[in-house]
Amino acid sequence: MSYILDILSACRYITGMIDRTNGRRYLLGRPALTGLERTLAALLSIPGIVLLFCAIARHVARIDELQRQILLEGMAVAGGVTAMLALTATFLGNAGIANPPSWTWFVSFMAILPIGAAVASSRYE
Numbered sequence: 088m089s090y091i092l093d094i095l096s097a098c099r100y101i102t103g104m105i106d107r108t109n110g111r112r113y114l115l116g117r118p119a120l121t122g123l124e125r126t127l128a129a130l131l132s133i134p135g136i137v138l139l140f141c142a143i144a145r146h147v148a149r150i151d152e153l154q155r156q157i158l159l160e161g162m163a164v165a166g167g168v169t170a171m172l173a174l175t176a177t178f179l180g181n182a183g184i185a186n187p188p189s190w191t192w193f194v195s196f197m198a199i200l201p202i203g204a205a206v207a208s209s210r211y212e
Contacts, residue, residue: 093142157207164203169196 147155173192180186 093138093145096138153211157204157211160207161200161202161204164206165196165199168199168203 147158150158169192172195176187176191
């Protein structure tokens with residue numbers, strides 16, 4: 088249960104960074120900032136991502152072997168579908184059609200992951 092709290096707190100930190108992104112973009116766009124200040128402002132979201140990664144790694148270490156296998160197969164499906172979507176969007180972007188923002192690929196991976204896990208779990212029933 089504690090990993091859920093860890094994941095929620097990491098997501099809240101990342102969400103707080105996203106809430107501040109517009110301000111940070113304004114901050115990064117100001118000519119008064121030096122290179123070091125711009126770099127430090129851009130790296131503010133890394134601790135939240137590290138916390139999220141650690142919480143997910145702890146969760147995967149705690150689950151049993153079958154659940155781990157289902158999660159791994161779901162991640163493989165989600166990664167493959169997301170890679171195909173990103174590649175298609177890149178080709179469309181090169182053709183002059185608007186390219187979606189970078190966070191779209193994380194959201195699509197996380198949205199496809201439960202579908203891939205459901206398909207994988209149906210194989211073990």
